[in-house]
Amino acid sequence: MNFFSELGKYLLLMKEVFTKPDKARVFFRQIFIEFQNLGIDSLGIVIIISVFVGAVVAIQTAYNIDSPLIPLSMVGFTTRQSIILEFSPTMISLVLAGKVGSRIASEIGTMRVTEQIDALEIMGINPANYLIQPKVVAAVIINPVLIIFSMAFALFGGWLACVITGMVTSTDYITGLQGWFDGYTVFYALIKTSVFAFIITSVAGYQGYQTRGGALEVGTASTKAVVHSCILIIIFNLILTQLLLV
């Protein structure tokens, strides 16, 4: 029962969020600020995680292939498939749910408990639209860009690991990377990413917006934002995979 009442409240809030912005110029300026806050500020952590996980995936794949019948270029191929299909879109989105989700929930939650949201409303502004819409729109656009960076750096990390350990030659790895490539997998990954970006920002926005009380409740809202969006990402990952790949 609780779940359905939360879902209802979430949908009602989304109805307010997706209305026409009061001032187009202000809206576009906000989007660019969010590109910075949500996108460029996350680039560092995305690159670091991607390089290391890419390296680990490549090493584990190489380690598991010990049959002389399987060519070593399979390492490049398998690494590429795992990274594009699953690691970059899903795992990086989970990381972003932690980083971006908690940031949004605590920012909006603080505005709620310090009456800044009331102040917006008094001025005749729709606070849900003003605060949440630019974040959702910006993340849905910028997260796929982050994921493309993540893919590139993860594949580079894999190459680095192969070359440094000497388990696979550079030529083999690159041959594998280029083999049997289907552009649809990238499309699938980016669609997933955008859906996850919507989940992260709208759930965090909802949690922040619902906050009542004080600093303690802001903390709770931020934790809930992360936990709920992670669970939703996992569930939608399964649904989208069924819909788009099978």
Place this chain on the structure above:
Amino acid sequence: MIEAKKINKSFGEHQVLKDVSVAFKQGKTNLIIGQSGSGKTVLMKCLVGLYGIDSGEILYNGRDFSRMSFRQKKAIRQEIGMLFQGGALFDYMTVEENIMFPLVMFGDMTLQKRKDRVNFCLQRVNLENANKLMPSELSGGMIKRVAIARAISLNPSYLFCDEPNSGLDPQTANLIDNLISEITKEFQITTVINTHDMNSVVEIGDNIAFIYKGELWWEGNKNTILKTENPEINEFVFASELTRKLK
């Protein structure tokens, strides 16, 4: 003038406002006083539409606010300025951006005109040259003054202040009270102030409505309040040793 007629407001089982009828006059500082928890903030938030009311009417110069559509409300909201208890400044914006915000969202002034207006408002609250400061760099009194400047930036006809001098030292509190009172007279604003501060009551109480347990218990002004026989009022007014001695 703002009139509230037979306002009722409950949160679940808990009825906070009971048949409250009260009028607030233009060009005057209208005070709502009462103990903590008596329902002052709820009444104010009902008046400005942050809370919906269960029954009753709220008239802004005769216009029935409580029955308006969202769009009509929006028009009236642009005539309303509000000073929140904690200031409620947008903490990611500078002082200047805070005051300019309503002008950006609703005006079609040029940038220069907006800057002039910001400087005028800042000057009015005696905070010249604070333009580039962030809210985190301001003292409690300065936050209130910037919040007043933001509230008057669109030239409001109605000004609401929720405990404007709570958390301030007596001198600064007095300064804020006088500032609000001056602005009210100067621009002929209908000003409504929530307070439980007796200093404000005797200084700027043009009209006073005393709320007791969610009901309008007594009405008067800064002169009559000191003479009334009403026991609940006396208990509130002469709560401290100091005021009893003065009596």
